[in-house]
Amino acid sequence: MVLALVMLSACAVFAQVPEAGGEYRQVGKFSSRNIVWIVAQVKLMFAAFILGVPMFALIIELIGFLTKEERYDRLAREFIKLSLIGFSATAALGGLLLFLIITFYPRFWNYMAGVFKPTMWIYPILFFCESFTLYLYWYGWDWLKSGGRKVVHLFLGLLLNLWGTALVFMTNAWATFMMTPNGLDPETGVVISVWEAINNATWHPLNIHRLIANAVFGGAIAGAYAAYKFLVAEKDEDRAYYDWMGYVGNMVAVSVFLVLPFAGYWLGKEIYDHNQQMGITLMGGFLSWLWIIQAIMIGILFLSANFYLWTGMERIDGAERYSKYIKYMLFVLLVCVLVWSTPHSLVASLEEARRMGGTHHPLLGVLGVMSAKNTAVNIMILTTFLSFMLYRRGNKEATVSWQTAGLTIQWVILGLASAWVIYLGVRGYFVDAATRIGFAPQQVLAVLLAIIAYTAIDFPLFKNAKPMGSIHWGKIPERSQYALFLLALTFCWLMGLMGYARSALRQHWHVYGVYRDTSADAFLPTLGQASLRISLSVIIFVVMISFIFWLGGLGSIKEGFSGISRRGIAVFAKMGAFCMVVIGGFVYFANSIPQVEHQPPVEIGADQDVWSLDQATVSAMGEKLFFGKGTCGLCHGVGTAGPRAPDLKDVAKIAGERVEGVSANKYLVDALVDPGVFLVEGYGNIMPRVDKPPINLTPQELYLVLGYLQGLGGGEITITKDDIPGSDQAAEPSDEAPSGVVMLGNxxxxxxxxxxxxxxxxxxxxxxxxxxxxxxxxxxxxxxxxxxxxxxxxxxxxxxxxxxxxxxxxxxxxxxxxxxxxxxxxxxxxxxxxxx
Structure with missing residues (x-):
């Protein structure tokens, strides 16, 4: 709340009268976009907290209801109390964000409000329903717990999550419309269907992705909270309880996290299917190094989760027999992380791209394609699943008569799934792009089926297992708790990175291909610059959520105890230092990789005469457009085959021979403005028209690119102004009146x-x-x-x-x-x- 008041005061004092008729405003010397970015990101993290924690609490309460164990009910109640406190902060941040958008981007807000006018009434109604249900759920806990009314309380928990999910779906509609607009008249851009605008290509994938991510986030935050309470606890019973709480939080987070990459695949596929140019830019353009950071961070999540499970085996009698497998699983995870973190496209200068024949490294590029990355992440998921299953059976010994056969079948299932995933990954290098994309769902299906089949055998296999010892809760090394902190912190940072990715995906568009951002902030900051903004957002969230945790603990403090001990202060200081070191590491890595500030393309307009330029100038300007605004180098190579499209080194020589009766000039022009007409065998119809948004080359720019292609290898440029569609409309104005109009006006x-x-x-x-x-x-x-x-x-x-x-x-x-x-x-x- 204090943050909201400070920001409101600053905006009220420094907000300037906008230029350009109310389109954009600034706050003194501070970028309005940076302010909105940070507030939006912190708000998003709090939203994930108050949506993810109720999911976590409902799951835990349901387990307690089924097992009749009181500790599950206590755990669920403890986190709903924290969610109740966090709800106010989330509401305040939401109000602040709305104020900032209306103030800094008034015309854009009016446009979006006009498109989604009906939903602007539905949202506050859903918010009220969620708030009312949350209060009923919390204050009715004891009353509904007794007298056989627990089912009613569980229903309220379910209803609370349904209201929260509906709110997420509503806001996702607005966000995804900006990425993949739908329901518009293709000629005028006018919205003709609000429902189609909501039900755009990425709405459902993002709904599922964020729903899963919120559940993971709830478990991760619960684990971090338990880790802190474990470290400050002075009694053995408290350490045992919070050790168990951390285990439960990690179990929920990791279990749900295993399916999160699959939702990410779906979202990426829908982006690619909606606009192939957008998909290529997302994965192989200037954002390619963003996914290297993402790969490192997800690798940290997998490694941290496995480290916690491996360390946790130290408190389980009998689990030491599985320690010999840890080094092999660690090796597999590290190899997969290295493959996943290999860049697909390099951020190269024009000279470097020219030497390589494109933006892909001739050696490492083979590991950068999605066939390798999909294979790596699926193997990591199977390895993490195996770690969890070994942990689960740590102090158990199967006694059923078919135990040998059951264990053998389980290993065969994992082996076959791994072999199939690897086979499809290798096979992807020998098929066309369209077929290769179809392999990803098959890999996902194989992993899911393996997990389901393995688990289905495991439950009856160890149902009446012989105990080999006890689980000594609280007897876990303190270093394990830092893994729980690392999980939560990395996930927060990763959320910020994905927020940047979704925003950067639109490039210099508010609504991709429909409503352009013409402000001074239309450029995309470098990953290093973005890392500073993301880190500031994470630090603000961590500080605020720590205050909420402390505030929530006051209710359980005994009379005469201040709630602040030297041990607590020392642990908090150590955790704070650990967080700053981790965040500093992320920032350092983000700033150590190649940095590109993606500026909106500068168009060569109708008022610039390019038709009379000499051949050397045309080739030089065309080359910059080819690797720049035209984004041709993302798919095509020059002197080497590109990852998705043919080599263009000799295209000028073969253009006149490709199609009988079609001249070289017409072939080249049509290949750019109607690329589906002339497809090279073995390549899919994935190229967008370059004279339409979002690439939107002008006739002059088309001429320069075609001149560059014809000039490759010293060829002669024969393309002319008359070959370029639309070149005469903008370049030759006429003072003659149109038919039926008499120019007699004053x-x-x-x-x-x-x-x-x-x-x-x-x-x-x-x-x-x-x-x-x-x-x-x-x-x-x-x-x-x-x-x-x-x-x-x-x-x-x-x-x-x-x-x-x-x-x-x-x-x-x-x-x-x-x-x-x-x-x-x-x-x-x-x-x-x-x-x-």
Missing amino acids: AEQGRDLFFGAGTCYACHQVDGEGQAVGPDLSEIARINTAAYIYESILDPNKVVVGGYPPIMPVGFGEALGGKDLNDLMAYLMTLDGSGR
Whole structure:
């Protein structure tokens, strides 16, 4: 709450009057986007906390109900109390975030509110239902626990989670629409279906992904809380209880975490299917090193979880017989982490990309493709599952008559699943991209079936097992508790990294391909810069959640005890130092890898004459576009086959021979603006049109790229302006009136109309006057024909300039009288940049 008041005060004092007609605002010298970013990320972490903890509590309470063990009920109740305190902080942060978005991005907020207007009423209703149910669930605990009403209390816990899930689904609709917009008219960009806008390509995958992630987060936070309480406990019974609590938190987190990568596969696949260019940019473009950081962090999660299980075996009598397997499992995990952390595309300079023939390392590139990465993560999942199962049977010895056969079958199941996963991974190198993508679900299915089959055998195998000893709760080395802290901290940081990935995926678009970000913050910061913002968000969350944990512990403090002991302070200091070292390590690694600040592409527009440039200049400019804005190098190699598309080194030589009756120039042009027409055998139809969003090359840029391709190897550039579609429309303005229009208007009266009753100035600027909501019209007559201008008045949504929302009133032109229309046209035709 204090943070919210400080931020509100700062915004109220420093918020400046925006330029560009209310489009963007700043806070003094601080970037508004950085402020929104940090507040949004902290809010997201708290949202995951208050959504994940009730999931964890419900699971634990249900286990207690079925097993009749009181400690499970106590554990669930303890965490719901913490969730109750955290709920207020989450609500305050949500209100602050809404205030910041409305203040800093008013026009974008209006656009999104217009698209999702019905949901803006549903959200507060769901929030009220969740709040009311949470209070009933907490305050009715004792009353519903007695008298056989426990089932009613469990139902309230389920209802609480349903309300929270509905809220997540609602907010996910807004977030995924920005990534994969749907329900829009393809020509005008106008929303025609709110439901289709909600039910976009990535809505369901993100719903499932975040639902699983929240459950993992709840278990991880529970484990970290238990670790701290274990370290400060002075009584053996307290240490035993919190040791058990940490085990339960880790068990829930790891069990659910094992299926999280599968949800990630689904989300990535839907992004790729919706827009292949977006998918390629996500996995192989400037974001490729982000996934190396992600791989390292997920590797840390797997290693930490396994380390905790291996260390936990020290408190189990009989588990020492499995210690001989640990070194082999560790070796497998480390090899898989190394494979998974191998970059797919390198952040290379133009000269480096030229030497390699693309952005892929000739040796390491083979480990960077998804066939290798999918194989690695599936093997890690199987290894972690095996660690958990060995831990589970640590002090048990099977007594059933078929124990030898059962154990043999279990090993065969794991062996066959591993072999199939590896086979598909290797096979992926010898098939086309479309087939290779289909192997991932098969690997996932094999692992899931193996886990289910292994578990189905394990339960009856050890149902009446002979105990080999006891589990000595509380007799676990203290170093194990740091693994629980590392799990929670890494997961928090990983959440921030994935938030950056989802935002960066849109590049310089608020809504990808629909609503462009034209602010000064439209660039994407480097991973090093992003790591600082993510780390600050994590530190703020850790400090606030630590305060909530301390506050929640006050209710259980006995009279006369302050609740703060020297031991507690010492442990908190050590944990704080540990957290800072871990976060510092993440920041150091993120800043040590290649850094790229992804700026919005600078377009070569209609006012730039590229047609008369010499061949060397055309080739040089085209090469920059090829590896830059055009993103061609993500799939194509030059001198070597690319990972997804053919080598283009000799494309100019073979273009005229590929299709009978099609000239080389037409083949090259069509291959860029209609790439599905001429497919090379063995490659899928994955290339987007480069003259449409999001790549959106201008006719001039198309000419330069084609010139570069023709000039490879010293070839002659034969492409001309006449070969490029659309090159004549923007480059050759005409003062002639369109058919049926008589240019007899009065330009002075047209200007008065533009800045007066016509209110054109409310969205357009001319020589700095007016508001820059729509395109600047200062030189409209120089770059467009009279026919185009006339059509834009009468049918404004027929052609919408990229980067601007389609908000011009459709009936505006029809509302003008004939004289007013002629006057306005006469004035607009004087705007040729001459200053008349």
